[in-house]
Amino acid sequence: MDPSQPPVENYANPNTCLFHVLFKGAALAFYILSALFFNSFVIIFVVTVLLAALDFWVVKNVSGRILVGLRWWNEINDLGESVWKFESLDQESLARMNKKDSWLFWWTLYLAAAAWLILGVFSLIRFQADYLLVVGVCLSLNVANIIGFTKCKKDAKKQFQQFASQTIASRFQSTVQSAFTLV
Amino acid sequence: MSHNDTIPLYQSSQSDIDEIENMMNDGFQSGPGTVLPARPPSPIRPSIPVSSSPFVQSNLPPLPPSSSSAAQKVTPVPAPPSLPPAVNFGSSEGSKTIGFGSPPNTLTEPVWDTVKRDLSRIVSNLKLVVFPNPNREDPGKALRDWDLWGPFFFIVFLGLTLSWSASVKKSEVFAVAFALLAAGAVILTLNVLLLGGHIIFFQSLSLLGYCLFPLDVGAVICMLKDNVILKMIVVTVTLAWSSWAAYPFMSAAVNPRRKALALYPVFLMYVSVGFLIIAID
Numbered sequence: 001m002d003p004s005q006p007p008v009e010n011y012a013n014p015n016t017c018l019f020h021v022l023f024k025g026a027a028l029a030f031y032i033l034s035a036l037f038f039n040s041f042v043i044i045f046v047v048t049v050l051l052a053a054l055d056f057w058v059v060k061n062v063s064g065r066i067l068v069g070l071r072w073w074n075e076i077n078d079l080g081e082s083v084w085k086f087e088s089l090d091q092e093s094l095a096r097m098n099k100k101d102s103w104l105f106w107w108t109l110y111l112a113a114a115a116w117l118i119l120g121v122f123s124l125i126r127f128q129a130d131y132l133l134v135v136g137v138c139l140s141l142n143v144a145n146i147i148g149f150t151k152c153k154k155d156a157k158k159q160f161q162q163f164a165s166q167t168i169a170s171r172f173q174s175t176v177q178s179a180f181t182l183v
Numbered sequence: 184m185s186h187n188d189t190i191p192l193y194q195s196s197q198s199d200i201d202e203i204e205n206m207m208n209d210g211f212q213s214g215p216g217t218v219l220p221a222r223p224p225s226p227i228r229p230s231i232p233v234s235s236s237p238f239v240q241s242n243l244p245p246l247p248p249s250s251s252s253a254a255q256k257v258t259p260v261p262a263p264p265s266l267p268p269a270v271n272f273g274s275s276e277g278s279k280t281i282g283f284g285s286p287p288n289t290l291t292e293p294v295w296d297t298v299k300r301d302l303s304r305i306v307s308n309l310k311l312v313v314f315p316n317p318n319r320e321d322p323g324k325a326l327r328d329w330d331l332w333g334p335f336f337f338i339v340f341l342g343l344t345l346s347w348s349a350s351v352k353k354s355e356v357f358a359v360a361f362a363l364l365a366a367g368a369v370i371l372t373l374n375v376l377l378l379g380g381h382i383i384f385f386q387s388l389s390l391l392g393y394c395l396f397p398l399d400v401g402a403v404i405c406m407l408k409d410n411v412i413l414k415m416i417v418v419t420v421t422l423a424w425s426s427w428a429a430y431p432f433m434s435a436a437v438n439p440r441r442k443a444l445a446l447y448p449v450f451l452m453y454v455s456v457g458f459l460i461i462a463i464d
Contacts, residue, residue, distance in 0.1 A: 041354035
């Protein structure tokens with residue numbers, strides 16, 4: 001055992017990571033392999049879109065919260081306007097998040113979207129409009145999650161910067177005040 | 184996000200909400216840097232939620248304590264307090280330690296709770312849209328808590344029913360039905376927006392999807408009994424029901440002079456779906 005090697009961080013939430021990857025992988029695998037087994041487009045469509053929708057729900061509600069501490073949703077306020085809300089952990093907890101978890105989260109999100117894009121190009125080349133529909137739906141679900149979480153992360157950074165400048169300002173203010181009282 | 188729409192199922196939860204409200208009122212008075220307790224002090228009870236936010240909003244100033252407390256009670260968090268409210272970083276140590284001190288729940292339990300919450304939301308949305316109820320005159324309030332799961336299920340179900348009834352070209356029937364309904368909903372929403380109406384895109388999609396429920400019922404009946412006269416009657420009835428369900432929302436969204444322009448395409452779409460149901464054999 002090499003004493004100078006830093007301890008390798010393990011996944012902090014293996015179950016969540018598993019589910020995060022499971023539905024995405026199942027949707028992609030089913031779509032790709034189904035042509036070998038099923039003749040019926042209906043089954044392929046329904047099962048793939050169902051898995052993609054389940055994946056969307058899992059990522060948005062479960063793994064987003066646990067793996068990276070982010071959450072986004074849409075609300076309609078009393079004035080009847082739609083408001084996008086972003087939620088994130090405070091900065092310390094974010095820094096404490098397991099690096100492997102968040103790496104897995106973001107990379108699988110991007111890779112899944114890229115995979116659907118490639119499959120979409122294939123079906124476009126083959127002029128299969130039906131399959132393009134399936135790919136389109138799955139891709140849009142993935143992209144929605146990506147956009148939501150990216151916006152959420154940016155919002156979190158902005159919040160933190162605002163907070164940081166706010167604390168600096170207030171601390172400065174209190175220092176000045178205490179300086180004046182001492183004088 | 185009106186707290187008024189949350190209907191607690193158990194009487195005792197009301198007192199917990201009041202408890203939390205008091206705590207928060209005290210907390211808010213002491214300044215912007217306070218943090219709400221992350222963990223609800225009592226076991227989470229199911230209720231019909233309006234908003235799904237478990238935490239303090241990051242984009243709003245301290246919002247009415249009641250709604251966030253009600254939401255806090257409702258939303259299960261897998262490691263419940265491991266996500267303390269984000270905004271007010273000016274933190275009390277207390278919330279953070281509560282945060283990471285509690286044992287994380289197993290994944291299954293809270294997921295089940297979230298599923299139950301989403302399912303109850305679907306049911307409540309369905310009841311609001313399709314069945315007669317006092318809230319129908321105020322569309323903004325009724326479908327405040329839109330979701331797309333209900334419409335998704337209904338569209339897929341309709342497509343499957345039509346596809347099952349068809350004796351040939353099942354796949355095409357399904358694909359056409361799905362594409363027609365999905366694209367139709369999007370286009371109808373755009374129509375309302377282009378007419379200068381005030382409607383929220385997803386809310387309208389959600390509404391049009393929920394209004395498909397009567398047609399779903401009609402399609403199932405038509406699938407079971409193959410009599411043409413019966414089919415026509417059933418389809419006419421369900422068609423009228425769907426249009427009646429969609430009417431208040433769509434008409435309230437546009438200028439009264441343009442009501443017909445907004446409603447006619449909706450009616451047309453439902454008629455075409457009705458024809459699809461009748462014509463399938």
